[in-house]
Amino acid sequence: MGKEYWIGDVNSGLHDDSEVELKAWVHRTRGTNKIWFMVLRDSTGNVQCVIKRDAVGDECFESLSNALIESSVIIRGIASPTDRQHGHEIQVTSGEVVGPVNPDRPFPITESAMAESDGGETEFLLDHRHLxxxxxxxxxxxxxxxxxxxxxxxxxxxxxxxxxxxxxxxxxxxxxxxxxxxxxxxxxxxxxxxxxxxxxxxxxxxxxxxxxxxxxxxxxxxxxxxxxxxxxxxxxxxxxxxxxxxxxxxxxxxxxxxxxxxxxxxxxxxxxxxxxxxxxxxxxxxxxxxxxxxxxxxxxxxxxxxxxxxxxxxxxxxxxxxxxxxxxxxxxxxxxxxxxxxxxxxxxxxxxxxxxxxxxxxxxxxxxxxxxxxxxxxxxxxxxxxxxxxxxxxxxxxxxxxxxxxxxxxxxxxxxxxxxxxxxxxxxxxxxxxxxxxxxxx
RNA sequence: GCCGACAUAGCUUAGUUGGUGGAGCGGUGGACUGUUAAUCCACAGGUCGCAGGUUCGAGUCCUGCUGUCGGCGCCA
The missing domain is CATH 3.30.930.10 (Bira Bifunctional Protein; Domain 2)
Known part of the structure; x- marks a missing residue:
């Protein structure tokens, strides 16, 4: 498998203070034009990645901060334990988008799509089961x-x-x-x-x-x-x-x-x-x-x-x-x-x-x-x-x-x-x- | 097979006695150097499920259709 690092291992502290390469999907993002937070998910969990413009350069920063929800990405950085609520995060040194999501057709399963489903299903979620x-x-x-x-x-x-x-x-x-x-x-x-x-x-x-x-x-x-x-x-x-x-x-x-x-x-x-x-x-x-x-x-x-x-x-x-x-x-x-x-x-x-x-x-x-x-x-x-x-x-x-x-x-x-x-x-x-x-x- | 609900923007929805359809999320543009569903400003986005009817006028009232959901019977 062309993947060595797993988010679950990062979160359990296995890679603390060493470099990892995460292959994952974008779960949620937020940030400013200087610092961007990207929560990644893979099959083992979620982790927040911190992308600073100063650290990764303009081109990389623009490309990653434009990645929409459910884009696939490869992110390299240092796995770091933090006192913040999410526990571990990645200080990003470089990364790229593998499979982008087109802004004309963003990922349809939004928070609002799941909000009223009470853990169950709505017609919309059943129609988009594959996602x-x-x-x-x-x-x-x-x-x-x-x-x-x-x-x-x-x-x-x-x-x-x-x-x-x-x-x-x-x-x-x-x-x-x-x-x-x-x-x-x-x-x-x-x-x-x-x-x-x-x-x-x-x-x-x-x-x-x-x-x-x-x-x-x-x-x-x-x-x-x-x-x-x-x-x-x-x-x-x-x-x-x-x-x-x-x-x-x-x-x-x-x-x-x-x-x-x-x-x-x-x-x-x-x-x-x-x-x-x-x-x-x-x-x-x-x-x-x-x-x-x-x-x-x-x-x-x-x-x-x-x-x-x-x-x-x-x-x-x-x-x-x-x-x-x-x-x-x-x-x-x-x-x-x-x-x-x-x-x-x-x-x-x-x-x-x-x-x-x-x-x-x-x-x-x-x-x-x-x-x-x-x-x-x-x-x-x-x-x-x-x-x-x-x-x-x-x-x-x-x-x-x-x-x-x-x-x-x-x-x-x-x-x-x-x-x-x-x-x-x-x-x-x-x-x-x-x-x-x-x-x-x- | 039977009974009961519902259908408004990509999603979740508000819409009062029938009188020019709003919001939040998501998207786009902008602001912001530590966010946690980030925040703030702006923009785009609608044959109000379909077809008839009533009415000066229907998202709203009536009829039919379609679709979906919930429940019963049957079962794992």
């Missing part, structure tokens, strides 16, 4: 996001899970068929995948412990702070495992993510005004578990109108999560409320062996998973019970005809986890280029 990415808040989010992805990989790999890739073009649905994106496929119809699950189950007898992180697509016209049409899905599948064991991994990975963020990104969390004690609670606490029936009783006890057999929608989840300070599981939903691949409970086949993990603070469901219907007889019965067209699932049934074993898995909404742990208002804040029913650009 908004380089602002402080977005950069921080992207760093947190990277750490979340890394933590998920390390959780599974440390437990000898194999990362496994499923196709994104598929012929059948996992969830209800209405939410599939249809794409033309050489004169036929194909769909964008909603989950790797069916394909993961095919590999389960080969790998036994497997996981993935990949985009999933849902053509839901949802307009909420929790939904995207393209989202990142961390999924795992494990052979010879019960619903309880799968849940333990769900709790394990979420707590590991929280712990890793605390260890590696506490500065970023703090800059988003996130309470570190709260994140520590998410990392250190056990997550309570509650059966569906208990949840219904609690809701009915609170006067909420809900019938046994109904799925629990977000309004009801929210009432339940209000009583918990940490994520909690809901298990054993009624069979009628869940799709065919959930395994009926052998102890009471009115229920299925499944779980949802609900995040606190009103963030809602972040994991859905459970034990799979694994014998040929049971899967055929369940498919028939739901009038699911069988053709698309032939291979899925086939897997059960050759040495089926108990197994299960879950899907975790990575963007939802990022949103929750970052304390963001909207899931859009946690992904670089959000896609929803009304937006596919930029």
């Amino acid at each position: 908004y990415l380089r602002t402080g808040r977005m950069t921080t989010m992207l760093k947190l996001r990277s750490t979340v992805f890394g933590a998920i990989h390390s959780y599974f790999r440390d437990l000898d899970f194999i990362e496994y890739q499923a196709p994104n073009f598929v012929s059948g649905a996992v969830e209800g068929g209405s939410t599939l994106f249809e794409v033309p496929y050489f004169g036929r119809k194909a769909y964008l995948t909603q989950s790797w699950q069916l394909y993961a189950e095919a590999a389960m007898p080969a790998l036994e412990r497997l996981y993935t992180m990949a985009p999933s697509f849902r053509a839901e016209k949802s307009r909420t702070r929790r939904h995207l049409t393209e989202f990142w899905h961390a999924e795992m599948e494990i052979a010879w495992a019960s619903n309880t064991e799968v849940m333990e991994h769900g709790e394990g990975v979420v707590r590991h993510i929280a712990r890793t963020l605390l260890d590696e990104r506490s500065d970023e969390l703090t800059s988003l005004e996130r309470d570190l004690d709260l994140i520590a609670q998410y990392a250190d606490s056990e997550y309570p578990r509650m059966r569906y029936d208990e949840a219904i009783e609690i809701l009915q006890g609170k006067g909420v109108e809900v019938q046994w057999g109904q799925d629990l929608d977000y309004s009801k989840e929210k009432i339940l999560t209000a009583d918990f300070d940490v994520p909690h599981f809901l298990t054993h939903y009624p069979r009628v409320a869940k799709p065919f691949y959930h395994r009926p409970d052998p102890d009471d086949p009115k229920y299925v062996l499944c779980h949802d993990l609900l995040a606190p603070e009103g963030y809602g469901e972040i994991i859905g998973g459970g034990e799979r219907t694994w014998s040929e007889g049971e899967i055929l019965e369940r498919i028939e019970e739901e009038n699911t067209p069988m053709e698309a699932y032939e291979f899925y049934i086939d897997v059960r005809r050759f040495g089926g074993v108990p197994h299960g898995g879950f899907g975790l909404g990575v963007d939802r986890v990022c949103t929750w742990l970052a304390g963001a208002e909207h899931i859009r804040e946690a992904i670089p280029f959000p896609r929803d029913s009304r937006r596919v650009t930029p």
